[in-house]
Amino acid sequence: MEDIIVVGAGPAGSRVAAALAQKGHRVKVLEEHGRAGEAVCCTGIVGSECYADLGGEASVLRSARSVTFVSPSGHIVRLEKDSPQAYVLDRPSLDIMLAEKAASYGADFVYDCHVEKAARTNSHIEVRTVRRGRAEVHAARGLVLASGPSSRLTSSLGLGELGDFAVGAQTEIEVEGIAEVEVRFSNELAPGFFTWVVPTTGKRALVGMICREKPRSHFKAFLSRLEREGRIKSTECMVQARKIPLRPLDRTYGDHIVAVGDAAGQVKPTTGGGIYYGLLCADAAADVLDRALRAGDLSKRMLSTYESRWRKTLGSELRMGYLCRMAFERLGDRTIDALFEAVQANSIDRIALNSRAFSFDWHGGILGRAINHPAIWKLLGTTVLGLLSGKGGNPLAAECLVTVKGRLRAEPLTPPSECAMQS
Ligand SMILES: Cc1cc2nc3c(=O)[nH]c(=O)nc-3n(C[C@H](O)[C@H](O)[C@H](O)COP(=O)(O)OP(=O)(O)OC[C@H]3O[C@@H](n4cnc5c(N)ncnc54)[C@H](O)[C@@H]3O)c2cc1C
Known part of the structure; x- marks a missing residue:
């Protein structure tokens, strides 16, 4: 029996596999394609923080x-x-590089291996696969679902479905x-x-x-x-x-199971970029699983730490991003044009660029400050308040309330000067 089976050799899956194999655990990665990086559909843009995190090993x-x-x-x-x-x-090369790294630490990659079903027993996980027409069964103490956005495995294992x-x-x-x-x-x-x-x-x-x-x-x-x-x-x-x-699963862990990356919905709602957040969450998952394996306890209670860890890092970012996404989707072209004019007329682009909150990967800070600028608030205020009060017709907006109220309190709604965006 393996310690951990990972479903999916995308960035998130290979990253978890590498970290756990490096710590000496027996890891098997099951990937339905013939190799890592096959059939990816991605632009591969990451911020400098993610690039540095990859140790300069990714092909640019x-x-x-x-x-x-x-x-x-x-x-x-x-x-x-x-x-x-x-x-x-080069996104295919990134996937190959991460998979080769994991393999170099001892993770066993099985390609052309479609996971059809996974089920919990009292003590472990059983995974049913089809490989080149042959049915196989694999067993492990724990399962990582890194199977991307279209996988049905999360719902069949009780983690629910991605909602948006x-x-x-x-x-x-x-x-x-x-x-x-x-x-x-x-x-x-x-x-x-x-x-x-x-x-x-x-x-x-x-x-x-x-x-x-x-x-x-x-x-x-x-x-x-x-x-x-x-x-x-x-x-x-x-x-x-x-x-x-565009939104994470309500729960990303269960007895013997965690979900990471797109499978868990750990994606920036503003742009749809998911490589970096997937890697960050993969690190959190590997760390928690390592402790759980050593303690011999892969219970839901033990693995819940994974969820609190990644939500601490990404939770408010995802909520703020989702609120802005919902607001943006309600804007007509005329308002978008007016926003561009307001940005130019008030040098908000220049102020944003010089702000310490400016970041390719973390949008919440700069969005909060931008919304707080009087010229932007004039154009967006009604839409944002409509969403926050539930009038936008989307009940999910209520979840954003706490974060956004907190941010708007911290950065008052009517900063008078252009310095409002400088941090
Ligand atoms: C057009 C487009 C452009 C994008 N551009 C960017 C960008 O510039 N920057 C960015 O950060 N993000 C971008 N993204 C998002 C990014 O591609 C994803 O967030 C990222 O690929 C998620 O990685 P992952 O490892 O979670 O999942 P995936 O990369 O989807 O990997 C999942 C793996 O699981 C395998 N799998 C699935 N089901 C099974 C199964 N049942 N059995 C076995 N294997 C299975 C799949 O074959 C796949 O290899 C873009 C997305 C799209 C659609």
Whole structure:
């Protein structure tokens, strides 16, 4: 019997596997694809904090120290720093690197191995798989569900289901005249979300978008727009699409089980980025599982520490991000244009850039400060208050209340000067 079975050789799964194998535990990773990094659908952008966390071992396609935001009617806000703020990682290579690292510590990777079902017995977990047409059974003292956003395993094991999703669609294509990361906001192209063009190498770029539904038709419309602008030669390309969870599971642990990464919904609700949060939560999971294995106690009570650990780090960030996501999805293009104008007229972009709260990975601080700016509050106040008082029609908003009230109290609603955003 293994100590731990990990389902999924994505970043979160391989990271847990590496940490536990390094500590001497017997770890088996079951992955349905033929190798790590196969069939990923991801732009691979991470902040400098995540890049440093990876120890510079990830393969970088490009670093980015600037970004251009484009409003629905074409207003531009450009942010630029002296040093790289983000790195475009070669995502398949990242997955391979993390899996090889885990294997080098002794984790056993089984590929082409689809996990169909997992069940608890009194003392351990039994995992039923199909590998190249053959049914197999694996047993372990504990199970890590790192099986991404579409897995049904969390609900079948009593951890419930991810409650809110968007869909991301992406292709890699040659693009003319876009030298830096470009993010566009337009309800016509990406209702409630945004599109992106991320240059990689030479003229190649990752072109993508997020929306709630009909990703392929929205994506086609975006490509047609780029074609009309002379940015791309043809809209013919291979499009990948994948779910993006926007809220975490209510509970990410159970007897003998934890869920990490996209499977647990540990994703930034603002952008849908999940690599770094998945890695942070994987570290917390590995640490708690290590103690549990040594203590011979993988009970729900013991593993609950995992949940309190990751929520302490990410909980308020996720709540604040989700509130902003819900508010943003209620804005029409005119209001988004007005927000761009307000940002420019009040130098909020410059103030944000110089604020210590500015971070690629942690958005809550800067969002709280931005919402508190009188010019922004004038445009967003009614929507935010509507959500907080439940008038927005989304009962989930109530959960954001505590965090947001706390933040708004800490950073008063009517800071008079532009210094309000400086921390
Ligand atoms: C278009 C798009 C762009 C994105 N861009 C970014 C970005 O720039 N930066 C960022 O941080 N995030 C980005 N994300 C999100 C990011 O891709 C995910 O957050 C990240 O991949 C989550 O990692 P994970 O290890 O939790 O899950 P995954 O990477 O999904 O890995 C899960 C693994 O489990 C395997 N698996 C699933 N079910 C089973 C089963 N039953 N049996 C065996 N194996 C199974 C899968 O094959 C997969 O290998 C993007 C997402 C999309 C859709």
